[in-house]
Amino acid sequence: MTDVDVIVVGAGGGGLTAALAAHDAGAGVVVLEKAEHAGGNTALSTGSVPGAGTRFQAAAGIDDSAARLATDLLAQSGSHDADDLARLLAAGSAGLVEWLIDTHGVDLRLITDYKHVGHSVPRLHAPPSRKGRDLVADLLRAVRATDTEVLVHTPVAGLLHDEGRVTGVRVSGPRSGTYEITSHAVVLAGNGFAANRALLREWAPAIAGFDYFGAHGSTGESLQWALDLGARLGNPTAYQGYAAVAYPHGSITSWTTVEMGGVLVNGAGRRFGDESRGYSGYADAVLGTPGPWHVVFDTKIRDYVASHEEEFAELVAMGGARECASVEELATFCGVSPSALSTTLASAATVASGDDKDEWGRTDWGFGPLHAPYVAVRSVPGLFHTQGGLLVDGHAQPTTDTCPIPGLYAVGGVATGISGHTGGAGYSSGNGLLAALGLGHLAGTHAGARLR
Known part of the structure; x- marks a missing residue:
């Protein structure tokens, strides 16, 4: 007997999207956020989500496709540890944007006046304000409309697992207290490790001296939990x-x-x-x-x-x-x-x-x-954020040398990014949210489907 079907750790764009997708797939969900407010790095972004081949592009006379987006992304990034993931996210990008708009009322508008870095045609869809905090507000409203709880001031301190399978989380914080929640699946959506100087020095020393302007919660502990279970790190210096x-x-x-x-x-x-x-x-x-x-x-x-x-x-x-x-x-x-x-x-x-x-x-x-x-x-x-993270399969599950880790998913900055093997030059506009929301959709859908 478990307490909840799916636990989502982190209430940024990736976590909230995972919660929506898991609910749509029939799962009961709870979202745990260690900070005072939902949002994470998504709230600090322009809220721009690439979607290739959407009906909004067609209405604007823009000829685009998933293959073209994948070609653009890989031309900007060069080959890296997650080439297949870039193609997968490109393939699902139009459906992701239209699902957010049509099913959950997220207000995204196609930006037509310029193409943005790394894109050969206009394909970014953003809130009218071009503020990520408005995207977060829409996602949060949609999640709450499903009666899914979003608990802030609720830091996760570690994973529960049994013989390699993840079975829940341990919560521990001054306001939340310490307790355990069991589940069929855990989605890690706590972003990367850019706010953790020790991990920067260990995994990406070339950028350890940068001033950091991202969300303070991007401290990388969830990556270490998965690595302890045999997960692998990809593109760590991007x-x-x-x-x-x-x-x-x-x-x-x-x-x-x-x-x-x-x-x-x-x-x-x-x-x-x-x-x-x-x-x-x-x-x-x-x-x-x-x-x-x-x-x-x-x-x-x-x-x-x-x-x-x-x-x-x-x-x-x-x-x-x-x-x-x-x-x-x-x-x-x-x-x-x-x-x-x-x-x-x-x-x-x-x-x-x-x-x-x-x-x-x-x-x-x-x-x-x-x-x-x-x-x-x-x-x-x-x-603003690291692009290195856990190598994941096509369902957003972290993988060991031989197989996915049962019961565990990783989205957004927790997962390997699609912006190149090293450095910052491989980043195309919207890559962060494409990985956050795209993997969130894949993770939530797969976790819910496994329950059925």
């Missing part, structure tokens, strides 16, 4: 970074400002690479050049992005995006030489006009050359 976190505000400087033609300059007032590599892939380039660093664009780009993205509009309202009437005023704000900055912007304008080749290889310049008045955001690079 990560999602962000090249331009607004300083000192702490919110991201929307990379749309760069995609529309903005540039990053260093403490010498110079560009230092191809910014179109993406916000994650460019983070290491920022760390490799002296600061302070600034994202430079113009008022046309500022107004365009602010009209589409609430978080960026809030940054502007807080004074985090300084408008400058001239290159000289811009140079004073950035603390760099006016002549150096003038040369940098003039060179960028030339290649953005198509009159020359960019020395860094950049070819995509959005709206074209920048024009005064300019806008600058002081920024720093940061780490």
Whole structure:
């Protein structure tokens, strides 16, 4: 006799999606969250979920397919430990988006005005606000509508298991007390290990020095529980970074400002690479050049992005995006030489006009050359989440050298990511939520089906 059919550990996007899928498959579910609120890293994201071949794309005249998404993802990431998982998640992406919208009323809209990093066509579906916290609110409302309990302040301290099969969890916390819950299945959805400096030094030492801007609960203990049962780690040194976190505000400087033609300059007032590599892939380039660093664009780009993205509009309202009437005023704000900055912007304008080749290889310049008045955001690079995790099979079950671990599932940052074998350059926009929600759907569906 068990206490509940399925236990979900973690109430971020992956965990809440797993709970919905398990309920739809006929299981009784409880969600346990150690933090004060649901959300995790999903709440800090833009809430963007890739879906290839959705009816929303068809209505917009966008020709897309799962095969095209898989090709795009692997072109960005290169070969890694979870190539098959990338293809599997791509294959289920359209159904995932439409199930969330149609069955559970999650408000996702196709973003058609630009393609995002790593994608050859527009395929990201996001809340109208483009805020992950609104995606979490919709998922949480949908879960509660199924009468599924979501218990916050309820940290899981370990797995219960019997002869290799996971049979439940042990809860232990100052508010929750200590007790055990038994179940037929446990879904680990507590994200990765980016908030655990000791694990970063052990598994991904190259990024242990990054400032961390993700959810504080991403401490990786659930990975260790599974490893103790024989699970295997994949892509441990891969990560999602962000090249331009607004300083000192702490919110991201929307990379749309760069995609529309903005540039990053260093403490010498110079560009230092191809910014179109993406916000994650460019983070290491920022760390490799002296600061302070600034994202430079113009008022046309500022107004365009602010009209589409609430978080960026809030940054502007807080004074985090300084408008400058001239290159000289811009140079004073950035603390760099006016002549150096003038040369940098003039060179960028030339290649953005198509009159020359960019020395860094950049070819995509959005709206074209920048024009005064300019806008600058002081920024720093940061780490948002790790992409290494447990190797899983097609049902999101962690695997040993020989077989899946019975009764155990891993989703999102707990599972091996699909963003390359090492570093941050393999990250395509939406990869984190594709793995979180996509694996959550697979895990919950399989766990519920096994009960039947």
